[in-house]
Amino acid sequence: MHPYINNLSVDCVIFGFDNNTLNVLLTKRQLDDPETGEVIFTDYTVQGHHVLKGERINDAALRVLKDKTGLDNIYLEQFYTFGDTNRLHKERDQLWLKGKFPMMSDHVISVGYCSLVNSAKVQPDLQHQDTSWFPVDNLPLLGFDHETMIMMALEFLRDKIRKEPIGFELLPEKFTLTLLQNLYETVLGIKLDRRNFRKKVAQMKYIISLDEKQKGVAHKPAQVFIFSKDVYERTKKEKLDFSI
């Protein structure tokens, strides 16, 4: 009897941003031949773990995040539950599971979470063992159904970032408008006009300019802004698209 639920796991797709790239945090998976020590394969997976008995699935996801990034209190949202019977049935995955987790059910349902972090805050030592950032548009070989999972998480992020102010989760508290614009351009894969972008931001009362400028840059220093969740909650209004 294990302390975890045999056929239920959570997987966290953790996104980070570094000025002009959107990255995903991935963990290396390597299977060695137990006798020769030879490497059988190497690939990567997102951060996952089985749900423990008596644990809420959201708490399981928080636990995984804390383990892998050292961070609490970060943006985390379910985006899809993966329940295909053959999702662990690729050859590499079967070798891996038989070698490492022979007792495990081979039909594991996984609840996928999308999470956004300020990558500067992810503890470097955790990150430098076998966990590291990869650009979403240049992913390594991935285990299980994690390529699909990352693509669906990205789709979720793109939809969501258009409608809710979650982009700030990927930025430092203080940011310039150029950085914010970069973020939108990078995540959405589009170009935006600088003046129009700033006009739009100006209407958003919850993006607040500080009495503070960038320092040490070899050009006109930019104004520094913060995002106020408070002001957002109090000023947001429903927008009715009805845009089939």
Place this chain on the structure above:
Amino acid sequence: MHPYINNLSVDCVIFGFDNNTLNVLLTKRQLDDPETGEVIFTDYTVQGHHVLKGERINDAALRVLKDKTGLDNIYLEQFYTFGDTNRLHKERDQLWLKGKFPMMSDHVISVGYCSLVNSAKVQPDLQHQDTSWFPVDNLPLLGFDHETMIMMALEFLRDKIRKEPIGFELLPEKFTLTLLQNLYETVLGIKLDRRNFRKKVAQMKYIISLDEKQKGVAHKPAQVFIFSKDVYERTKKEKLDFSI
């Protein structure tokens, strides 16, 4: 050993529409005292079932739908996975589970599906036993966390119907624009201007007018339309809101 996975179920929130009401299909749950035969409580739940071993969760949801409505091939989409540890812990729910399913785990994770049907097609006999339609704005007492579940499914439906042409799943194949407008007004809980609505519909090439009019109505008969998924797929284009 049961043929189903002990702690994993699917629940289908099935919506139907009848001209001016949005309804949910619910099943009566009644617990009687085994000795006196007295009714201990009565309430309602959405359609759910445990996932079978070796069954994909989407297939489990399709199976539940087929069982409860007799329908195949209907709109069905995951909207959230419910994994709180106390989701079955209300007093009624515990009595029910202890009485009827004493072997069942008391931490069941449930994948919630939102489904849309043309309620005229739901087989009446299935519907008239202990399963029936309730208006979403006048729900009876609900078991488990199904009130939350229905509210979240409704939220999902509202978001989705603004962006994708899924409303047609709730209508007969042939419909008038007034009926379509009613549907939007009912689901979204808003009033729409008739002329503006029709202007918008006119731009949607995938809403196609037939050479056919309403019959037997005591007023000017309306033009009849159909929705073409085909044309939709070929003509849709991305719309970039960026509407935080």
Place this chain on the structure above:
DNA sequence: TCAAAAGTGTTGACATTACACCCATGT
């Protein structure tokens, strides 16, 4: 002939796009 819903166009307000020049700083 009456009741009931179908059908139809124009105008003003607002939002979105496209676009080019000067400014402040570090080297």
Place this chain on the structure above:
DNA sequence: ACATGGGTGTAATGTCAACACTTTTGA
């Protein structure tokens, strides 16, 4: 002094909201 990115406004276009009268049918 030069290179680099920061900062700003206007005009044209497209989109959305508001609004009232005539038509067709069955009773």
